[in-house]
Amino acid sequence: MTETPATGPLLQPAQGLHEFAPAKVNLWLEVTGRRDDGYHLLDSLVVFGEVGDWLEACPAESFSLEINGPFAAPLRQGADNLVVRAVKAFCATTGLRPGFRLKLTKNLPVAAGLGGGSADAAAALRLLERLQGLQLPEETRQALALELGADVPVCLEGRATHMQGIGEQLTTLSAFPRLHLLLVNPGVPVSTGAIFHQLAPPWTEPKEAPRIETDPETLLGMLHSRRNDLEAPACALAPEITRVLTALRNTQDCALARMSGSGASCFALYCSSTARDQAASRLRQDHPEWWIA
Structure with missing residues (x-):
């Protein structure tokens, strides 16, 4: 249980909110440079899946966080995490006092390249805004999100977005085709810091803002022309990622297979949900130890 200072007006839900x-998922992730402060500059096309974690807020006299779900264990080892930090930062900004308990159902693997912690923090901010009954000024909420982590601003948007800079330059894409994705994680945690530490110039040349086509086949051609610059160093540190990519590329009707984020999760694109589901079924038979969604 993590307590927050008992100051300010009480922010409390009338009933449970979810x-x-x-x-x-990073459909591509290119590293275009590095700032003097050590932060890397990125160019990434980000989409969001139909699988994820859930946050629930219920009335309580003081703030606490309960974590359950299939991937809860790694998060229970530390008293502080991004959800707690998000609550503290929001309440410090608004002057409110949290009168609720949060329950986090952790369905996504930890340190997996799927932005799980960032998505949880972003969900906490959205949930707190709902509890407050209003949305923070855009500049304030984006600054708050970026303070929590580079991926939190894009997760706060929660829709297809072209992301640049260190994660603060976002262009949301109003029209985006529905994609049939298969996600696979081999159960090997990967350190984002260790991956970035392996990077060195020359960086990928920055490109003009992409024109995202709504036709899936045209979009697929664009995706083939881009890459994930973190994939090679991640595979060197965690060879299991190469096994996942090979297995995905060998599934029938796989149109593209690539690592997401800093790994170890990978994704594959298919022309239909039927082809995707058949691939998932085959991989579950061959690799029951892998997380597949």
Whole structure:
């Protein structure tokens, strides 16, 4: 249980409220430079899946966080996490006092390249705004999100977005085709810091803002022309990622297979949900130890 300072007006739900924290998938992720402060500059096309974590807020005299679900264990080892930090930062900004308990159902693997922690923090911010009954000024909420982590602003948007800079330059895409994705994680945690530490110039040349086509086949051609610059160093540190990519590329009707974020999760695109589901079924038979969604 983590307590927050008991100051300010009480922010309390009348009843339980739920907020979804969907998996973040980087369809491409290119590193275009590095700032003097060490932060890397990115160019990424981000989408969100139909699988993710859930946050629930219920009335309580003081704030606490309960974590359950299939991937809760790694998060229970520390008293502080991004959800707690999000609550503290929001209440410090608004001057409110949390009168609720949060329950986090952790369905996404931890340290998996799916933005799970960032998605949870973003869901906490959205949930707190709902409890307050209003949305923070856009500049305030984006600054609050970026303070929590580079992926939190895009997760706060929660829809297809072209992301640049260190995560603060976002262009949401109003028209985006529905994609049939298969997500696979081999159960090997990967350190984002360790992956970025392996990177060195020359960086990928920055490109003009992409024109995202609503036709899936045209979009697929664009995706093939881009890449994930973190994939090679991640595979060197965690060879299991190469096994996942090979298995995905060998499934029938796989149109594209790539690592997401800093790994170890990978995704594959298919022309139909039927082809995707058949691939998932086959992989579950061959690799029952993998997380597949």
